[in-house]
Amino acid sequence: LFGSYLIEPRILGVAKAMLDTHVRISQTETHKGRSANAAHGRSWHSDWPHDLSSYGPSEKEPWRHCGAVRQPFPDCCMALSTVWYLGPEDVSSMTGGTWIVPKSFKDPRNPRGPDDGIDARGTIPGEMQVSCPAGSVFVQDTRSWHSNAANYTPYDRTAVVCRYVPWWLSAMEFGSGPCRTFVPKEIYQRFPPELQLLYRHLAEGVDDYLQPENQ
Numbered sequence: 001l002f003g004s005y006l007i008e009p010r011i012l013g014v015a016k017a018m019l020d021t022h023v024r025i026s027q028t029e030t031h032k033g034r035s036a037n038a039a040h041g042r043s044w045h046s047d048w049p050h051d052l053s054s055y056g057p058s059e060k061e062p063w064r065h066c067g068a069v070r071q072p073f074p075d076c077c078m079a080l081s082t083v084w085y086l087g088p089e090d091v092s093s094m095t096g097g098t099w100i101v102p103k104s105f106k107d108p109r110n111p112r113g114p115d116d117g118i119d120a121r122g123t124i125p126g127e128m129q130v131s132c133p134a135g136s137v138f139v140q141d142t143r144s145w146h147s148n149a150a151n152y153t154p155y156d157r158t159a160v161v162c163r164y165v166p167w168w169l170s171a172m173e174f175g176s177g178p179c180r181t182f183v184p185k186e187i188y189q190r191f192p193p194e195l196q197l198l199y200r201h202l203a204e205g206v207d208d209y210l211q212p213e214n215q
Contacts (some may be wrong), residue, residue, distance in 0.1 A: 003191055004195065011137060011139070014080070014139060018076075018077050020079065022166070023166060023198065025162060025163065025165070028161070028181045029160075031158070042127075043148060044124065046112075047079070047146075047209070048079070049078060050079075052112040064157050072109070075106075079164065079166075081162075082162045083098060083130075083135075084159060085132065086159060087157070088134065089157070090131075091131060091197060092132075093130045097130040098138060098148065099128075099129055100127070100144060101124050101128075110145075120135060
């Protein structure tokens with residue numbers, strides 16, 4: 001039911017303009033912001049493939065893992081993270097609005113960079129929180145520094161996180177890891193054709209070919 005929104009022209013058009021005409025979705029997951037989480041601090045990071053530590057094989061050197069782009073990051077957009085705020089209330093500093101640092105995608109440092117000396121739990125000059133009506137979509141370059149935030153309301157807030165990538169960026173190396181989205185056959189068959197193009201590389205029983213007529 002939600003999938004049709006992921007091909008909404010205002011969103012898919014941005015993804016194609018920023019990444020490539022042939023985009024696809026590498027990850028889809030839900031997040032729940034629990035209520036009365038007033039003690040929550042920052043947890044600054046950038047998203048895959050610019051996340052330096054979430055999927056690391058070693059606690060001593062977590063930034064040396066397959067799947068992370070090494071520093072210094074190339075000066076280009078390689079993926080877009082979208083956060084779909086489902087409600088029940090509008091997004092604000094009181095309801096768990098995402099913390100962001102504007103223009104941080106241009107900063108050569110990273111909150112999780114081992115030599116960058118940034119307090120990933122502290123405040124950062126220029127930081128702000130997303131504020132928008134329920135049902136809005138927040139779109140960011142995956143290099144951008146951001147953090148989840150405290151929800152001070154009695155409601156649990158649910159959001160869908162979806163990552164758009166160009167056709168050449170693969171998440172398959174993660175197997176069943178945290179970046180892997182798997183689409184069962186019966187769900188995939190209910191997708192509109194345009195949405196199937198974005199998920200077929202992750203769909204059960206579907207071979208994903210690029211331009212098979214030319215092979």
